Amino acid sequence: xxxxxHSIETAKRSLFTQTAALNTTGHNxxxxxxxxxxxxxxxxxxxxxxxxxxxxRSNVPGQLGTGVEFDAIERIRExxxxxxxxxxxxxxxxxxxxxxxxxxxQQIMNEPSDTGIRKVLDNFxxxxxxxxKDPESVTARTIVKENALALTDAMNHMSKQLSNLSADxxxxxxxxxxxxxxxxxxxxxxxQSITKIEGLGDNxxxxxxxxxxxxxxxxxxxxxxxxxxxxxxxxxMGGQALVTGFAPTTGINGAFLQAAFASNDLQGGEIHGMIxxxxxxxxxxxxxxxxxxxxxxxxxxxxxxxxxxVLPEGTVLNGVTYTGTNRTLQSDLTVTVKGLNGLHQLGYxxxxxxxxxxxVAGKPFFVASNNGGAITAGNITLNTAIVDNPNAIAASLRxxxxxxxxxxxxxxxxxxxxxxxxxxxxxxxxxTGNKATIDSFFSSMVGQLGIEAQEATRQTQNSTALxxxxxxxxxxxxxxxxxxxxxxxxxxxxAYSAAxxxxxxxxxxxDKLINSTGVVGR
Amino acid sequence: MRVTNNMLSSQLLLNLNRNxxxxxxxxxxxxxxxxxxxxxxxPVGITYSLRYRSELSSNEQYQRNVDSAVSWxxxxxxxxxxxxxxxxxxRELTVQASTGTNPQSALDSINKEIGQLxxxxxxxxxxxxxxxxIFNGQTYDKKPYDLPLNxxxxxxxxxxxxxxxxxxxxxxxxxxxxALPINVTGNEVVGTSTDADNLFTIFNQLSAALASGDIKAxxxxxxxxxxxxxxxxxxxxxxxxxxxxxxxMQSRLSDLEVNLTDLQSKTEDADYAELLMNSKxxxxxxxxSLSAGAKIISASLVDFLR
Numbered sequence: 001x002x003x004x005x006h007s008i009e010t011a012k013r014s015l016f017t018q019t020a021a022l023n024t025t026g027h028n029x030x031x032x033x034x035x036x037x038x039x040x041x042x043x044x045x046x047x048x049x050x051x052x053x054x055x056x057r058s059n060v061p062g063q064l065g066t067g068v069e070f071d072a073i074e075r076i077r078e079x080x081x082x083x084x085x086x087x088x089x090x091x092x093x094x095x096x097x098x099x100x101x102x103x104x105x106q107q108i109m110n111e112p113s114d115t116g117i118r119k120v121l122d123n124f125x126x127x128x129x130x131x132x133k134d135p136e137s138v139t140a141r142t143i144v145k146e147n148a149l150a151l152t153d154a155m156n157h158m159s160k161q162l163s164n165l166s167a168d169x170x171x172x173x174x175x176x177x178x179x180x181x182x183x184x185x186x187x188x189x190x191x192q193s194i195t196k197i198e199g200l201g202d203n204x205x206x207x208x209x210x211x212x213x214x215x216x217x218x219x220x221x222x223x224x225x226x227x228x229x230x231x232x233x234x235x236x237m238g239g240q241a242l243v244t245g246f247a248p249t250t251g252i253n254g255a256f257l258q259a260a261f262a263s264n265d266l267q268g269g270e271i272h273g274m275i276x277x278x279x280x281x282x283x284x285x286x287x288x289x290x291x292x293x294x295x296x297x298x299x300x301x302x303x304x305x306x307x308x309x310v311l312p313e314g315t316v317l318n319g320v321t322y323t324g325t326n327r328t329l330q331s332d333l334t335v336t337v338k339g340l341n342g343l344h345q346l347g348y349x350x351x352x353x354x355x356x357x358x359x360v361a362g363k364p365f366f367v368a369s370n371n372g373g374a375i376t377a378g379n380i381t382l383n384t385a386i387v388d389n390p391n392a393i394a395a396s397l398r399x400x401x402x403x404x405x406x407x408x409x410x411x412x413x414x415x416x417x418x419x420x421x422x423x424x425x426x427x428x429x430x431x432t433g434n435k436a437t438i439d440s441f442f443s444s445m446v447g448q449l450g451i452e453a454q455e456a457t458r459q460t461q462n463s464t465a466l467x468x469x470x471x472x473x474x475x476x477x478x479x480x481x482x483x484x485x486x487x488x489x490x491x492x493x494x495a496y497s498a499a500x501x502x503x504x505x506x507x508x509x510x511d512k513l514i515n516s517t518g519v520v521g522r
Numbered sequence: 523m524r525v526t527n528n529m530l531s532s533q534l535l536l537n538l539n540r541n542x543x544x545x546x547x548x549x550x551x552x553x554x555x556x557x558x559x560x561x562x563x564x565p566v567g568i569t570y571s572l573r574y575r576s577e578l579s580s581n582e583q584y585q586r587n588v589d590s591a592v593s594w595x596x597x598x599x600x601x602x603x604x605x606x607x608x609x610x611x612x613r614e615l616t617v618q619a620s621t622g623t624n625p626q627s628a629l630d631s632i633n634k635e636i637g638q639l640x641x642x643x644x645x646x647x648x649x650x651x652x653x654x655x656i657f658n659g660q661t662y663d664k665k666p667y668d669l670p671l672n673x674x675x676x677x678x679x680x681x682x683x684x685x686x687x688x689x690x691x692x693x694x695x696x697x698x699x700x701a702l703p704i705n706v707t708g709n710e711v712v713g714t715s716t717d718a719d720n721l722f723t724i725f726n727q728l729s730a731a732l733a734s735g736d737i738k739a740x741x742x743x744x745x746x747x748x749x750x751x752x753x754x755x756x757x758x759x760x761x762x763x764x765x766x767x768x769x770x771m772q773s774r775l776s777d778l779e780v781n782l783t784d785l786q787s788k789t790e791d792a793d794y795a796e797l798l799m800n801s802k803x804x805x806x807x808x809x810x811s812l813s814a815g816a817k818i819i820s821a822s823l824v825d826f827l828r
Binding site for chain 2: 447
């Protein structure tokens with residue numbers, strides 16, 4: 001026989017359980033837009049039925065239901081989707097940064113435009129061509145000087161922008177690494193809290209959500225793998241542990257991540273993108289620009305000096321020293337000289353004669369501003385002797401007479417013409433040994449940048465699509481559907497109402513029994 | 523598959539973003555008029571674009587150089603024309619002097635005119651264009667026939683015949699690896715010291731013959747005058763041929779400019795008709811996704827449950 005009040009207990013359990021379910025529904029609705037939130041359900045089950053007690057087995061039929069109870073509030077989530085999401089998110093992080101950097105590089109290159117390096121280079125050659133028409137003119141020389149300065153300024157500026165970009169990336173790595181450090185610390189803390197709570201048998205659903213969300217965020221910064229242990233999440237970046245149980249890896253900084261990049265533990269994420277951007281892209285274009293500057297100044301070029309040209313006293317070309325009467329070329333001479341600088345030194349300036357009464361030969365045209373070092377895009381500058389005195393530009397390749405009465409043939413424009421023709425000359429790259437015109441070096445660099453940027457944009461779009469696809473699948477499993485919650489709410493509300501009605505019914509039953517029976521004759 | 527509210531809104535947002543990005547791209551192309559705005563827009567095109575731009579720039583310079591060459595050649599022609607006229611007059615006077623009916627006073631006045639013509643000729647062969655002595659080769663900063671003055675302020679031309687002008691060519695670059703010598707040396711016009719028909723030799727001998735009334739000697743100069751005039755005409759026709767060549771070059775360069783600009787435009791420029799079409803299509807798609815979004819987002823069970 002069940003107890004008289006058994007059904008009241010059953011009704012009460014029902015009320016409590018439906019309340020809990022309603023409460024969870026409310027919690028779900030409230031968090032419909034919470035980032036990283038996983039919908040929760042109340043696991044209901046019929047509570048353990050009872051047998052009527054007695055010395056012998058009761059002969060009352062069946063087991064007596066005792067109503068409902070809930071044993072857990074669970075998150076609905078698929079682990080597989082998490083790891084897939086994180087993998088794609090890592091790719092996205094890396095490609096986004098790479099694509100951004102390449103976009104910035106494209107802005108720095110500033111092509112096609114009428115203000116880029118190519119344009120100033122063209123102007124530089126053009127001013128030599130103009131000088132070739134008026135080789136004696138100081139105005140034309142000043143224009144050559146100004147255009148040369150514009151060229152070196154443009155290169156210096158670009159080099160500066162490249163090194164700024166590189167420095168930005170380095171400081172971004174540091175900033176991101178401290179962000180990563182704080183995430184790692186949070187995960188260790190959450191591991192501890194979750195273990196504590198779940199040790200008591202509860203599900204720390206919301207804390208787990210937070211922890212998963214943080215892992216998602218980390219996955220954008222670096223590549224992660226997660227193993228779920230009794231001590232919480234162990235988070236690894238490649239073979240490098242970031243969190244083991246309650247212990248976060250401390251000292252995550254630029255050097256730590258650089259080492260991880262070198263050991264191949266760091267294979268994705270924003271930091272990976274930054275390091276690749278800096279060490280591959282920016283470094284590569286910096287090197288190419290440096291090479292361009294140095295090759296223009298010093299790369300081997302083959303030029304043909306026309307017959308009748310007079311080489312400066314003591315010039316050594318192809319192992320032949322030109323001195324005295326053999327300075328005057330009897331036939332066209334094709335020689336290899338060291339870039340624009342080498343060519344410039346074959347000609348004569350309009351300066352006063354030197355101590356021996358010879359006309360002054362050209363000086364190196366471009367020099368490194370730090371004196372003596374190799375010329376780079378950053379330090380290339382016009383020889384100060386030329387900046388101070390445009391007459392120090394050599395345009396002529398001819399003198400008449402001999403020292404001390406040697407005289408400059410001012411109208412000889414051979415050198416100026418050769419200079420303006422350098423646009424078509426193949427230079428031998430100082431660093432790679434490749435032969436091409438300066439224009440080709442530059443346009444191949446721009447072309448390479450275009451391809452890399454296009455590839456990065458495409459990869460970014462692809463990984464964005466993949467991430468959003470996986471995220472959609474994840475949302476499909478774990479996201480809150482308001483329609484669903486509303487229908488659940490109504491379901492639970494009705495269940496609650498019905499349970500309450502059941503209690504009222506039973507209350508009336510008892511009322512009848514207690515207050516309305518045994519009153520005969522009253 | 524379960525579809526949640528977040529999925530709907532994030533999908534909508536994603537689509538709207540994608541559409542507006544496309545619209546932005548199209549509008550950017552319309553605003554700049556170019557489909558090639560940065561290297562990644564067309565990595566292969568950019569290398570062509572850079573080459574066309576660079577070739578256009580060279581072309582522009584060649585055109586400028588050709589223009590200078592033209593003015594130099596035109597000036598040469600003018601000067602040679604003047605020289606020719608002087609020679610024509612000298613010839614007339616010589617013929618006149620050689621008839622044998624002239625009294626010495628007439629010969630003297632002819633001689634005076636010859637003297638003046640010589641002065642004129644000295645001016646001509648010392649002609650300057652933009653401060654350059656055009657008949658002195660590469661040493662055009664120096665006067666080629668820098669003759670001392672006599673007491674009567676005329677030039678002493680006794681040593682003039684032996685003057686050697688510079689033989690260097692003044693080369694203008696008028697195309698890729700095309701250097702065009704545009705000058706004529708003084709010696710080509712006047713003759714060298716060994717030429718019997720050196721202009722100054724002719725003048726001097728003519729003057730001497732006229733002064734002494736030696737009609738035969740002055741008549742003998744006619745042959746020299748004729749060969750010199752032939753040589754000067756030859757120089758002039760060479761200049762003319764060069765002018766023709768430069769003019770051809772000029773039109774070739776402007777043709778090339780048109781071609782290059784055309785190629786550049788094909789690589790860089792946007793196709794407006796296509797862009798406008800795309801823009802319209804994208805606008806429609808955007809509007810459609812907006813209105814679809816408005817419908818999806820508003821409808822929820824919440825609205826219908828009371």
